[in-house]
Amino acid sequence: MAKNHSAANRGPFNAVISANKQIGQRFYRLSLGFESAGAKAFAKLKPGQFAQLDLADTPLPPSKDIPEDLVDAARRKILLRRPFSFSDVINKDRKTLVDILYRVVGPATLRMTTLSAGDSVNIIGPLGNGFWVPRGKKQALLVTGGMGAGPLLHLAKVLTADHHGIEAIAFAGAKTEKELPFEGQLDEISQELGFSLAEFARYGVESLVATDDGSAGFAGPVTDCFSEWLGRAGLAGKDMIIYSCGPEQMLAKVAEIAEKRNIDCQLSMERMMACGIGICQSCAVECKVNGSSETVYKMCCEDGPVFDAKEIVFSS
């Protein structure tokens, strides 16, 4: 268990914002660049790893730009860092550029929207384990819900670049079309060929879209869309692997599907985090102990955020 004290430098680093683009009603993509030690540390960022951003000194948007449902929350003076995972990493000229896809939900993410090119933000990371790729898999199935798309976009890129034997297919879900955190849908021909989302298509990864209200793609939960697809799938369970990130209820459903079909499955979990570095014990995830009815708490920030689906005890 002596997993602390890694030689890896995890900061804190200062990153400089290069862009902060609004890509939907409440969705943004923040692009940040690291130099020197920070660049070195983030160059090897694995999909699913995350970082803790200090946004306490970042100003709020002007009150006219604060959505009505967040007016009260915006008043809160924030204290703790906030955890975010990454949707892309690019290494260029000794610099490392990373992207964060985020959704505005409260005081910290509201503040995040005011960051603009040239501003800097203090970051601790990379943190956590990230997704891993077991040997012998032929197909990787990426199931995302809402903001969970970020790390799976990064994973799609890495699978395409480094794991040629594996075909990746994405299943992206959201409540409505407006809440899909992607830029630009593809034309109809591409869609008929199965490439619904440009951001997955650029890695040659097929994607299926599902919305709860049927405003785009499959009408219903993404897990239903995924389940139906699996029913038609040609490969045996052992040749496939499921990667999923999104709301916990969705992850529980994905875990159930994986178990039923005997498919390996990795889930990226979220918990409220104070430190993000394994010290405060706030981010406990209840896990089964092999071969017993007992459970233990593992730390989402340090033992995760990616867990083997078989381990996790979901609260019903």
Place this chain on the structure above:
Amino acid sequence: MEEAVDISVDFAGIRLANPVFTASGTCGYADELADFTDVNALGGFITKSITLKPKKGNATPRIVETDSGMLNAIGWANIGLDKFIEEKLPIIEKMSAAVFVNVAGESIDEYAAVAEHLAGEAAIAGFELNISCPNVAKGGITFGTDAVQVTEITSAVKKAAGEKILMVKLSPNVTDISVIARAAVEAGADALSLVNTFTAMVIDIETGKPVLANKTGGLSGPAIKPIAVYLVNKVYNEVAKNRGIPILGSGGIRTASDAVEFIIAGATAVAVGTANFIEPGCAAKIVEGIKKYCVRKKITNIKELTGSLGIG
């Protein structure tokens, strides 16, 4: 030329290189913060609460942020005494800070047993007795809010602790903190640590339920600082000063200015808690900041500052 400043302090008979500690539960068991900061820059270090057997802790959510603060209800999740001795003590032996083991339990016997097992360890300077945790069903605060029980538990652990320094960590969740402080000192406490967190609650107005699985949690962070400063000053004046008992002050410290405030109020040393989560290097920065303050104020020995509160 800059005057030499002595910020080393005498804390219940031991010499600390400086008056800055990291607080229990916010810095791990040993050198977990070493990746982020020089842990040897600290004067003192307090481990996460250790119980006789490992503890799983409470269900989640265990924390929630509040205005300039946070609530926690971790519930003493810890690796237990045996694993602490096996895995963490060898690391502690190499640390230059004075290390205090925070001791917790459900019964007086459990507290005493943990202290007794560790009393012979040269690497440990002393114990911090956690009788002020608001987040467990048994033990913790139930011992710390009743003067009779404080007397009983302090004298039992004092016996078990042998030559080691016994520091008692006080809860602010009492009518008169000085009554409890006096009971601890009269039962043998060598030092007092205050304050632990304030019992508090956050309600989710959509569900109408408390946010924390434990329903209540302990409030920490900048939000509690002025109350903590007041309580340190009160205990200093009413209990500690005349008896020569050092106080370890804590509650919302994030900067050197915060630390100096506690010292002026009567603290011999200070502990940094919640701030470690946001800025893991802040305790080391506070050490430097205290030195600068002393130079600016022409203070040659930090002793001059302790309890120097001017009145009138």
